[in-house]
Amino acid sequence: MVHTRPQIDKISMYSPGKPVEELKREKGLSRIVKMASNENPFGYSPLAAEAIRAEMKEIPLYPEVTSPLLAEKLANKLGVSPNQIVFGNGSDEIIRLLTRTYINEGDEVVMARVTFPRYKPNVIIEGGVPVEVKMLEGGRHDLTEMAAAINEKTKMVFVCNPNNPTGTIVDKASLKEFIQQVPSHVLLVMDEAYYEYADSDEYLETLPLLHQHKNMVVLRTFSKVYGLAGLRVGYGLMDAEMVKALHKVKEPFNVNRLAQAAASASLDDDEFLHESIRLNQQGREYLIQQFKEMKLDYFKSQTNFIMVDIAAPAEEVYEFLLNLGVIIRPGHLMGYPTMIRVTIGEQKDNHYFIDGLKAYLENYRMNEKEVKSDEHA
Ligand SMILES: Cc1ncc(COP(=O)(O)O)c(C=O)c1O
Structure with missing residues (x-):
């Protein structure tokens, strides 16, 4: 057995956002929306x-x-x-x-x-x-x-x-x-x-x-x-x-x-740069407005992603969204078990993500209510 330098045992492999190709293979889905790695959804110049x-x-x-x-x-x-x-x-x-x-x-x-x-x-x-x-x-x-x-x-x-x-x-x-x-x-x-x-x-x-x-x-x-x-x-x-x-x-x-x-x-290409920034701002405003309406807390973002507290297990919403073809970054990997990090996407993808998140939260909140009323019974 060849031994590594001892410090190598102290680190783990980088866990990247799930690649689109991998999710396509696993789930056989046609629509995949990657909102996990803070890439530019508007392409390049x-x-x-x-x-x-x-x-x-x-x-x-x-x-x-x-x-x-x-x-x-x-x-x-x-x-x-x-x-x-x-x-x-x-x-x-x-x-x-x-x-x-x-x-x-x-x-x-x-x-x-x-x-x-x-x-x-x-x-x-x-x-x-x-x-x-x-x-x-x-x-x-x-x-x-x-x-x-x-x-x-x-x-x-x-x-x-x-x-x-x-x-x-x-x-x-x-x-x-x-x-x-x-x-x-x-x-x-x-x-x-x-x-x-x-x-x-x-x-x-x-x-x-x-x-x-x-x-x-x-x-x-x-x-x-x-x-x-x-x-x-x-x-x-x-x-x-x-x-x-x-x-x-x-x-x-x-x-x-x-x-x-x-x-x-x-x-x-300043035009491409400015347009990417403008569209990102638009998406950021839309998502923030949605989070406010859903009464979710979020960190103030100056980037092309937002971290939002869904007050539910991050792992669970991650899996739920994956089944819809939406890849986000669950916060439990980063020490925030009830938060998710979502990259701001094209507007149609932002809508698709919000619809998915709403569906998950509706389900989750209903189950929570049922558990609470059972506890009271
Ligand atoms: C804060 C920060 N620094 C550095 C990087 C690395 O970027 P790249 O190696 O693609 O230039 C990233 C990528 O996500 C990042 O978020």
Whole structure:
């Protein structure tokens, strides 16, 4: 028997949202609505499609190592230098590169509980120690407690803003204060995978702070609003010295040719971007109005998903909706046994989901009533 490194026993396999193909095979359903992985239901830019077709003839050749054309374009758009950007096979890869490059055995890494589930295993793999700080009411990061958790053993802090799975943001003033409190030898990772969807005045623009805080990294992705999740392109914005370090660690050809071309072309299509954001807002308003009418509590979302408390077992509603062909994310997997996380879909799919949820809740509430009246009898 060949033994793994001992830390591998401490982590479990990532449990993704159920793939559409799998549910089709299992249930023989024709209509499947995936509202589980915060993908863009409105597709991706036609300019990206064109760029992919054009790039296909280059497939026999390895891609460029630092995605220089994409870096140049993105840098211009964001007002940073191209040598401040590292591209990854999704921003997932940047998380891994950061822990690979910076975490020593025993280093502590502060993060919220509950947040994006890829931080913790990557820290553990490197022999680091995740320090999870309980969230405030309403599913928000407790930045006061997170600052208090930083000590001489701390090497890294993750702030997921907006946060997955709760969809919430941290307010401007608290975040500004927190950034000042993180010591310069601690790496502060601001995960902004849902940046483009956040429209609150309370959402802090972190990029202008990068030059003052050389210990800060901002993560963004083409997987969400740009609709390129299947191609895998994400990036980290950081000090140029840090970029050099990450480039030593990353696989040279980590972002494939089609991904580089599609991401680059996507940056030319503001119309697609704005339309995706507008339709998402419309869907978000519709779902929130429905939740209010159904008297369900929900976390305030600044993203393309909402976490709602159905006051019933999440596992049960998950199964019920699966039978209708609707895939959502049940909260019991994330420590919220009566909540579900639903990705905002196309309007017809939002309606279909709400109809399913209403049917489930009607049934559940009736059964509850019957149990209660039996108890009284
Ligand atoms: C908060 C957050 N960060 C990072 C990612 C990773 O995205 P990707 O690797 O597709 O760029 C996700 C994906 O769901 C996410 O929700």
